[in-house]
Amino acid sequence: MAKFSRAMRMNNPRDYSRVFRQAKRSSRGGLTVLTIENSVGHPRLGLAIAKKHIKLASRRNRLKRVIRTSFRQHQSVLANIDIVVLSRADVSQRDIKQIWATLEQHWQTVATQWQKS
């Protein structure tokens, strides 16, 4: 089932620094996605939305919720990897529909890069 529980979040600074050092990157549509294998047994998602890029707290929360929902609905195609989604400077110009479409493309890219074992 398409759940999104606590375990599917990255909530440790060490995990983040590992991803930032070694991950594969791809950028599109105002978002950058970093991916690396993990040993937890399921995919995990981390978010890094800069206050510099989206100034208002309510809009930052909104973007994070959209990304989480999209991840939840597409997690069945993903292998056991850690994913970190970064914001870029031009993300504030996109609306929700554009972000949604961008995320779908990102998930497909990631799924072909890391074949599910």
Add this chain to the structure above:
RNA sequence: UGAGAUGGCCAGACAAUCGCGCUGUUGCAAUAAGUAGCAGUGAGGAAAGUCCGGGCUCCAACGGGCAAGGUGCCAGAUAACUUCUGGGAGGCGCGAGCCUACGGCUAGUGCAACAGAAAGGAUACCGCCGGAUCUAAUUCGGUAAGGGUGAAAGGGUGCGGUAAGAGCGCACCGCGCUUUUGGUAACAAAAGUGGCAUGGUAAACCCCACCUGGAGCAAGACCAAAUAGAAGAGCAGUGUGCUUGCACACAGAUACGGCCCGUAUCGUUCUUGGGUAGGUUGCUUGAGGCAGAUGGCGACAUCUGUCCCAGAUGAAUGAUUGUUCUCGACAGAACCCGGCUUAUCGGCCAUCUCACCAC
């Protein structure tokens, strides 16, 4: 009907599907954690800025003074306030109403470009008046009504007065002082008196009165791996000695090395306290909401009844679809309250004012 004033309220609605936090409960599991189902609940009027005030926590502290900062018409409300309510004074508006940093420059010091004679116990450019001189304009004296300069010119208006004038005198206004009356007070009114002294500026220094200990939930409290180090206790391989827990000797492990010799290093287990990562707590029942009664012009207070209404922590409210309307702004809790300020699509209600029309 139109134009306004004040106060209050709302912040798209409904449904379906997939999801998230918390609480309760029932299964699985049962040490904890977890997991599945069901039920309940889940951001704001500003949650924002962090500008004030308080609660709470820790630290400091006998009392007093200075410094520094803040406040500044009066009375009240309040836990407290730079807030609020009522009143006074001044200003704006036809009005309903609104605005005010509103103590003191007759304590002291300072400041005011340019213009102007002169910018504050003054002064005379053009004037006005009188005198003197060879009658020419000059000079001496008086004056500040008129002109001129300036944001501002040493009370204002009028009459008398005078050579011309002048608070020089008088009346009214303004100002200061005294008294009386009303008011808790700020203040107002009246009477008397003074005789122009006292220009502006105190978000200029300053004076006066009152207030203020510091840091903040990353406060504070508790639990507590691993590693290093500290203290204590037990057990310390084999043999010998005896004072029976000590001494001596020999072994043991690891590294170097093909091996021996050799060299270097090393007891082990448990407990205790401190404490890092991490976790728990503080964490939401409160100066609480709603309704009613009573007191008060009001802010508000008291009483009764009733309700439980977010508690996250890499941080929970979202996405998709459909229907509908007025087509949805500003914007996301982070210990909690009371305010202030700023942002904001639109809509509703109550009371009041003005104008026009009708009666």
